[in-house]
Amino acid sequence: QKEVEQNSGPLSVPEGAIASLNCTYSDRGSQSFFWYRQYSGKSPELIMFIYSNGDKEDGRFTAQLNKASQYVSLLIRDSQPSDSATYLCALPAGNNRKLIWGLGTSLAVNP
Amino acid sequence: NAGVMQNPRHLVRRRGQEARLRCSPMKGHSHVYWYRQLPEEGLKFMVYLQKENIIDESGMPKERFSAEFPKEGPSILRIQQVVRGDSAAYFCASSPTGKSDTIYFGEGSWLTVV
Numbered sequence: 001q002k003e004v005e006q007n008s009g010p011l012s013v014p015e016g017a018i019a020s021l022n023c024t025y026s027d028r029g030s031q032s033f034f035w036y037r038q039y040s041g042k043s044p045e046l047i048m049f050i051y052s053n054g055d056k057e058d059g060r061f062t063a064q065l066n067k068a069s070q071y072v073s074l075l076i077r078d079s080q081p082s083d084s085a086t087y088l089c090a091l092p093a094g095n096n097r098k099l100i101w102g103l104g105t106s107l108a109v110n111p
Numbered sequence: 112n113a114g115v116m117q118n119p120r121h122l123v124r125r126r127g128q129e130a131r132l133r134c135s136p137m138k139g140h141s142h143v144y145w146y147r148q149l150p151e152e153g154l155k156f157m158v159y160l161q162k163e164n165i166i167d168e169s170g171m172p173k174e175r176f177s178a179e180f181p182k183e184g185p186s187i188l189r190i191q192q193v194v195r196g197d198s199a200a201y202f203c204a205s206s207p208t209g210k211s212d213t214i215y216f217g218e219g220s221w222l223t224v225v
Contacts, residue, residue, distance in 0.1 A: 098144070099214065
């Protein structure tokens with residue numbers, strides 16, 4: 001049974017700081033991951049998909065995948081109060097079409 | 112380009128009634144997924160469909176729940192004889208053919224059973 005673990009938080013950072021969110025997974029064979037953001041009462045918004053080891057950058061977001069240590073992280077540079085949300089890590093399973101979700105990490109960016 | 116469209120956004124049903132949730136995928140997307148998020152819990156996969164086919168229904172409860180994606184029209188998630196424990200947010204997502212790295216979610220349908 002594939003599992004995804006996230007620290008529930010809340011993680012609190014000051015505005016302008018770097019927020020670091022982590023996700024560990026149980027299946028050593030997992031190849032790729034999604035990061036989503038979910039505001040309270042809203043649906044998940046896709047931030048990034050990462051497939052290969054190393055870093056992937058998109059604007060203020062950088063995803064890092066370390067297959068040897070079985071973790072994937074998301075860095076948010078220059079954090080803004082509007083980044084305050086729950087960040088969800090998801091692992092594709094079943095021919096990459098079914099997502100297994102972590103419970104999410106709540107991030108609070110303080111002005 | 113419209114996103115994934117779900118309706119109704121909010122639905123209230125009495126115990127024992129039926130709930131029907133509809134989802135129209137993004138234009139050009141042929142894969143549809145349904146997820147459920149119970150209060151204070153994580154997202155759980157329910158079912159994956161393509162046009163006229165159920166590909167993976169491993170997350171669907173064995174009774175009362177069914178899903179379809181007909182050749183014409185939206186995908187439908189149907190819950191018969193609803194119970195209070197069915198109260199949740201139901202999210203539909205879609206992705207294009209041949210690409211599994213972009214899965215976009217609709218705004219969700221919030222079901223309340225009273």
